[in-house]
Amino acid sequence: MASLKLEHVKKVYDKNVVAVHDFNLEIADKEFIVFVGPSGCGKSTTLRMIAGLEDISDGTLTIGDRVVNDVEPKDRDIAMVFQNYALYPHITVYENMAFSLRLRKMDNEEVHRRVCQAAEILGITQYLARKPKNLSGGQRQRVAIGRAIVREPQVFLMDEPLSNLDAKLRNQMRAEIILLRKRIDTTFIYVTHDQTEAMTLGDRIVIMKDGYIQQVGTPQEVFETPKNLFVAGFIGSPQMNFLKAKLVRGAGDYTVELYGIRVPLSAEKCAKLAAKGVGSQDVILGVRPEHTHLAFDDADNTIEGVLRVNEMMGSELHLHVDLADGTSVILRIPTLDLTEERRAGLAYGNRLRFAFPEKVVQLFDPKSEESLLF
Amino acid sequence: MAERKIPEVDIIVDEKAGVIKEVGPQRKLRSKKGHERRTNGAIYTVLTVMSIVWLVPFVFLVLQSFRSYKLEKGGMVDYLLPKTFSLDNYAFLFEGSNFFHWCGRAILVGLACAAATVALVCLAGKLFDRQDRGARPARVGILGACLAAGYALLVALTAALQGFAPAERPVAVLVCLMLFLAIGAIIARVYLKQDSKLLRSIPGYVVEDRHEGAKKLAAMFAEFALLAIILQYILIPMTKSQYLLWYTNTLTIALFTAVLQTAIVLSVSYALSRLRFRGRKLIMNAVLVLGLFPGFLTMITLYFLLKQMGLTQSGAVPGLILIYCASSGMGYYISKGFFDTIPKSLDESARIDGATRFQVFMKIIMPLAKPIVIYTILMAFMAPWGDYVFASYVAFGDQQGYNVAVGLYNWVNTNDFQNYFTRFCAGGVLVALPITALFLALQKYYVEGVTGGAVKG
Amino acid sequence: MVDLDYLKMSRPRKLLHDLAGFFARLPGRLGNGLKGLALAVGRCLKGLGLSIADLFTTFRDGDWKTRLSYLVMGSGSMARGQWGRGLLFFLFQTVFNLYMVNFGMAYLGKLNTLGVVETYKEGRKTVYGDNSFLILLYGVLTLFFIAAFIYTWRVNIRQNKVSQQILASGGKLKGTKDNLQSLVDSQFHKTLLALPTLGVFVFTILPIFFMILVAFTNFDYNHQPPAKLFTWVGFENFRTLLSSGSASYGDTFRQVLFWTLVWAFFATFLNYFLGMFVAIMINKKGIRLKKMWRTILVMTIAIPQFVSLLYVSKMFAADGLINTYLMKWHWIAQPIPFWTDPGWARFTIILINIWIGIPYLMLIATGILMNIPADLYESARIDGANALQMYGKITLPYMLFVTGPYLLTSFTGNINNFNVIFLLSQGKPMGLAGNAGHTDLLITWLYRMTVTDTNYKIAAVIGIMVFVVLAVINLVVYNLIPSVKNEEDFQ
Structure with a gap:
């Protein structure tokens, strides 16, 4: 559990393509922050910089009270749920969830306890022995979330986790994420292009476009007092x-x-x-x-x-x-x-x-x- | 209502004749069927003719290998079927006059060994039970024990070969082992195949199929390795057979190359596919340019370099392994293409889960890349069997360093061709048999490799 | 609007228009390619300049540890407590110095003449003089070593600069343990690539470099070290190989090159289309025993070529099975000169190559055919296309699109296809100047030059010419027919 601070964070790719300009944001401990914006707005890049999967071109990123610009992802104490789930296809659900714990050489009993507990929370206990390919989309999504929560990370990152699901399942999973958040009270950063998800899930919403933050605020603020035309048009349907x-x-x-x-x-x-x-x-x-x-x-x-x-x-x-x-x-x-x-x-x-x-x-x-x- | 046409089904009712004339779909369907049959007939004909053309040379090869170089001519003759079928050519390969006399007795011993293997493997199969998930080490232990017991038995039985005259023993051992290995291989294959009837009859027997290819490969590899060791240390010192020497050379080269080359190729392709670092593009372009130079251009330099290391002529075996492996990193295309298809998010996910890049390579990518690993091993293993150019240049006339390709090539092209042609055939058959078996067994992976490679360029 | 006009054209007109456009754009594209090359060279020079400038500024701004490293590699690292790294640098420098003093300098000095002291006989004893071969080889090796040293030296200085900056900004340097740890993680590529790169350097780049230099010497059977010296001759060998006039090397080169290209063309495209045809037949719905047909054909891949090709070459020999049986049945009176007549030999080789090549293409085509979306065919059937039209409009374009790069590699591979020619005909029938045969490819000619004739200088030039031919073909195909254009057609 930790707060996050991004100061003047910038991402420049080769050939001087700037994906994120001067990103400043403070995220409080246990806050649920949603990055929302159209595709290519830099929201995923920002998330991946927080995860350590992309280098930060400029600025500083602080998790807790540690500057983590040059820290490998594995040492940042974060967990991430990917859009396409990224489950390891060759091992069972149980081993998928235990993977990170085993790499940390955790005691077998403790691994078992955590995996079972997470499976319990997500209602996937009966699928633990299966391989990911034998699961439905919703179940895979649950496993991906489960794999993240067994870690008990400081920060929980989610990159468009619901966009591969059909509409009905998406609504259901959205509700489950809200419930999940109540049970595991930690810092969440959630990326989505869907303003409904942003409005329903976020404590605060960061609306982005073309690499710039357009507005940061609670769902009510951004809905009632949009800062500019883009935000006004983007929020609401x-x-x-x-x-x-x-x-x-x-x-x-x-x-x-x-x-x-x-x-x-x-x-x-x-x-x-x-x-x-x-x-x-x-x-x-x-x-x-x-x-x-x-x-x-x-x-x-x-x-x-x-x-x-x-x-x-x-x-x-x-x-x-x-x-x-x-x-x-x-x-x-x-x-x-x-x-x-x-x-x-x-x-x-x-x-x-x-x-x-x-x-x-x-x-x-x-x-x-x-x-x-x- | 003189004539009514029902458009949907195209039936015409002819009132005068009082019958229903069918036209349209029905007839078309029938004619289509006839057309289909004719096409298929033509295709079957073409395929049959092709199959004959494809197989005939091999059939000829085998037939001629049975024509004795002593009783008939050993070179070109104007008839196909040998007048008498004889194994003289094969016997010549092993340089023993009493070859088949030994065989008779050795077969009995071999069969006994094999029977023991069957029993042991079946027992092992019974112990493999899917329900009991956690007991893998135990199972491996049991399997190991079974194999050890099998070999102990084998050793005991070979000791029983004391009855053979000392000069006869090597070939007796060979035949025993060949048999043992052959039957062991068949058992291993059957045993690894999930739906084999024999094994399904054993209660509770199931194997996970995801390991099938790897197990097959491992089993074969072990067999080949064993064969190489046996040939090298037991048979060659005991016989004067050149052929066996060449065979062992090639087998040794192939085994080492398979391991080393696979390690190199996979390392390079993983690095180029998954890791991002400065100079990556440069390396890929450099390999592209270097690949345009003909390989033999560098032969004299390579020969000299090897000579400095003492790895030519009689030392050609390690020299050739070095040559085959040193530059093999340049052949990374196909496996890189395969790695590229594995989603990157798996790496990223694993790295967030706490894996180093090395762990990602070993724990995530390798298990997923199994088909391409097998393909790479297969290719690396097969290539040395057919290489004449480097092998002959590095061996430089020293028969100690020949591989089969050089030896047999010299039989037909420089030696007394008229006497050695049928012996070449026999030698060729013995080379082709294991390689073909290996290839056909792992055909699936080969197809996967070449198709992927062609599509991605 | 232009697009609409184009779409309205009839097919031949479209083709004409495309061709005209292609040639109109040709100079531009070539120009762009050259411009790109020039830019790349410029970037390289600029990078070099910056790098040298950086050397000066680093020295100027450096403390004594950094400055000392200019002279004694690794001293800065050691002074800053990075012992492991510093020692490695130091060790490398020591080895380099020892090598240069004891070995390298001597060879480097003789590189311009390739040796002047002749080997002579003093009574029965042979007194060896200079060995041109060794001078050239070790000279090249020394040059490589010097390049490696300069690079390492540069890395050493950059390390110092970075370390100094880190320390200045109050950071902490990584210890040896961290550095080793990074070799399996952030620096994993170094671990993976170190050995393969070394192998390629020693066994590919160094020899190629050496042979390119040999092309500019008179290294042949009359100048074989250690008995004789050889020396630089400039472009002499290139002139020989490209000379005009009949019955010269130049004439042979042109004939062999022509046959090489003809062969590569047939070997690639004949196999390609026949293989595709066979794949379509086998995969047709309703054909049984698919697996059996495939397995039978694949036999030619499975069996080592030296067995199958050598045997087949004997089958076609004058006293081989085919001729003897044809004569026995009185179909022919004289043996067909499969290997002795140039025309027949070329034809037979291409024919036998089909036998070897079709299965390979059949497998590839099978894989791709499976991937063609079935709804394309269904849609075409509903539009009223027959089998031939479906092949022409769907299968063929799809195959060509997907296997475009493969065709290029395959063509390249066939130009260098040694095995088939060598095992079948060894280039015979002979009869061209320069000891070449009518079925020789450049590569088999090169082989004979190296092994039989020990005419290394010409072999080297042939090798370079093969490179040039392949480079031109590849560049043209990559630059002028960019498959990028149609990248999304079938996706």
């Missing part, structure tokens, strides 16, 4: 809608104008904008699909659009709507709120109006793509 708008500075307050409607901003937001010294300018207004609602009574301050696609998701509808200038937005409308009659009106080509509360609005600078409200 379906993606946040981005609309062109104009920010107008009045006397001591701000208003956003778009598609003929005016949204006066709350005092809190105005204060933030004023503090930044933002004047009247073009902005991008972000609003999440789930924060929109349909307006049926031709109320003021509603935006009109043409319905293109109506996806029935069961408990809600996903409406793809084209606005006057061709921008496409998605609305998430709970079916419970709709009468039969109104639902029938939501057919291809029909016009409809929608609105959103001021509270959920995000504003971004179109040039820097940074949030104006952060």
Whole structure:
């Protein structure tokens, strides 16, 4: 169990390809950190640097209070779960799990105790005598995790451990990882490209893109106050809608104008904008699909659009709507709120109006793509 | 409804005739079947003809090896079947006049040995039980004891050969051992094969099949090694047979080369495939360029280097081992290609689990690379049997240092060809038999190796 | 848009367009290759320069331990407490010095003349003079040793620099035990490669280097040490081998080279297509006894070639079984001159090589055929392709794509295919100048030059020419037909 500190960590490959730029992060003891981002963003590289599988080009990495830049992976006291499980195909599950302990010349009884205990936790006791090829994907994943937990490592690294599983199994394993974390209370670093996993598992989320950290924060923070356009778009599904708008500075307050409607901003937001010294300018207004609602009574301050696609998701509808200038937005409308009659009106080509509360609005600078409200 | 066509099944109902005319799929199917049969017939014909062409020279070889060089001509004749089948050529190889007289008695002794082996191996098989997982050392111990007992018995029986005249003994021993080894080999093969009827009849007998190839190889290797030792230390001092000497030379070279070359090739290919270090690309490119120089270019220099070390002429055996192994690191392509297919995450995982790179090599990669290890051993073992060029150059006319290829080549090309041709045939048959058996037994691994090598370049 | 225009073309036009494009790009590609080479040379020179500059700066910034190491290798390491490493360096330097003083210098000094003192007879006693062979060999060895020494010396200095830096920044140096430990872990490649590299150096690189030098001397049967001296002659031997005029070495070289290429072409492609054909036949659905057919064919791989080829060569001899039986059945009156007529001999060799080569290709093709995704064929069947079209559109492109590099290696291998020629015909029938035969490949000619004729200078030149031919073929294939282009077609 240990804290981790990455200071100015950088990874440069041959030919000057920079995979990770100036990575700074402190990870507290027993924290569950998730690195998330699209493929090629440097999240796996960072994890592999922590594991010692890649050299650190620059900066320092500290585990506990030891600088481990030049320490071999085997001496870092870490365990790692790989995306493709990396189970040793030629030995049994039992020996797979015991492998690291045997290399440490651990007493046979102790090995047995730990392996059985880990197998118990993961519910794979009955498979101990099998070879990995005779296991299903989910079982292999459990063995891979089991192999890591018998070590009782200081830091637990997981590199996209669920991405090879089918959707149903993935949800199940996700829940199990949450439970597992409760049982073995240690530091976790988890890499994924799936924002749902990131949101559900992480104490804090590190969102990365092109080798840069975009934002670090709790799931709630990154969801409610995204730092920039990328984070706003990456977290949440379906993606946040981005609309062109104009920010107008009045006397001591701000208003956003778009598609003929005016949204006066709350005092809190105005204060933030004023503090930044933002004047009247073009902005991008972000609003999440789930924060929109349909307006049926031709109320003021509603935006009109043409319905293109109506996806029935069961408990809600996903409406793809084209606005006057061709921008496409998605609305998430709970079916419970709709009468039969109104639902029938939501057919291809029909016009409809929608609105959103001021509270959920995000504003971004179109040039820097940074949030104006952060 | 004069004529109705049912499109799906293409049946035409002819009302006038009152019958159903079938067309379409059904007939097509039938004609397709006929076509298929004709094609297959043609293929079988071609394959049969090819098989005949492929086998005929070998059949001829064997037939001519039975034509006595004393009774008939030993060179070229205009008939295929010997007038009388005789073993003169073989007897000549072993330089003994009473060869078959000894054989008769020795066979009895050999059979007794073999019977004992069968009993012992079966007993060992019975002790191998899958249920009892932890007892491997015990099992190995029992097997070892069985083998030791078998050999003790053998020694005892050879002692019983005292009845033979002293001059007869060597060949008697040889025949005993050959028999013993042959039957031992068959038993080992049967015993290692999981679904053999004989062994399944023994209650509780099961072998894990993942070790099959390795065990086969180990068994054969042991047999060959034993044969080499026996030839070297028992038979050659006792006979004056040149052929046996050459045979032993080749066998010794092949055994050493197989071990050393495999170690070198695997080391190099592992390093180039799994480890990343400065100069790796340079090494690979250098090997590529060096490989474009014809191998014989360097012959005189090599000869001189070996001569300085005293490893030419009568010392050709260690000299040749050195030549075959020294540069063998350059032949890393195929095994590197195989290593490349083993996922890298296994190495990484093992390293995080606490293994050094050496441990990764021994504990993870080697067990997974078994097919290619066997392939490498097989190739390294087979190559020295066919090498004429270096072998003849290094031996430089000294018969002590010949291998079989040089010796037999000289019989047909420089010596009295008309007298030695059938003896060449006999010698060739005795070389080809064990090599072919080995190759066919390990064919699977050979195929795996060449296919992998060709695909990856 | 260009792509669409191209896709619209008919097949012959496409082919024409491709060819035109290929030749249009050819100079550019060759230029790029040369540019790459020049850049590489430039990088090397730059690296060398930097390395020398580094030597000076290290000396300037170094403490006395580092500076002493410039003179006495390993002294710095020992002074810093790294005894094991320091001793090794020191030992190497001592050995090198002793070698140079006692041995190397003498040979190195004579390398420019390859010896001047003749061997002569004084009454019955022979007084040996210089031995050109030894001078050349040990001279080369000494050069190698010097190179190794300079490299080690450089490593020694770099070690000092690094150690000094580590100590300056308050770090701790690794002990001997740690260094040994690293040999099975982070430095494992050194452990693995040390012995093989040494072997290659002594038994491949040194001899090749030596023989390349021999090509520039007059080392032959008239100049055989120790009785006679040989000396440098410049490009004389190359001129001999490349000379024009009939019945000269040059003429023979061209004829042998031509036959070598013809042979390699047939041996590679004939076997390739026939082997593939056999593999397809055996693997066809509904053919029984697959394993048996395969095993029968594989016999020619299993049986050592010197047995099978020697026997077959005798079968085809004038008084061999084939001729005698044909004559017995009165199909021919005279024996067919399988080995005595140049044309027949070449034909027979290629024919017998099929017998040897098909099984090998059959195995390879079988492995690859199994890997062709079955749905490709199913899809083609639904599209209405017949067997021949499926072969032309799926099997053949797939095979060619997958085995492209193999074909190149195989072609290279056949140019150097000694066994088949030597065991079958020994290059006979003879009759070309320079003691070459009509079925001689460059490699068998080289062999005869070395072993029978002891004409080492020409053998060396032939060896270099083989290298040149192979290098050109390989470079052209690698650079001009990059399979990279189609890398993902079948994946």
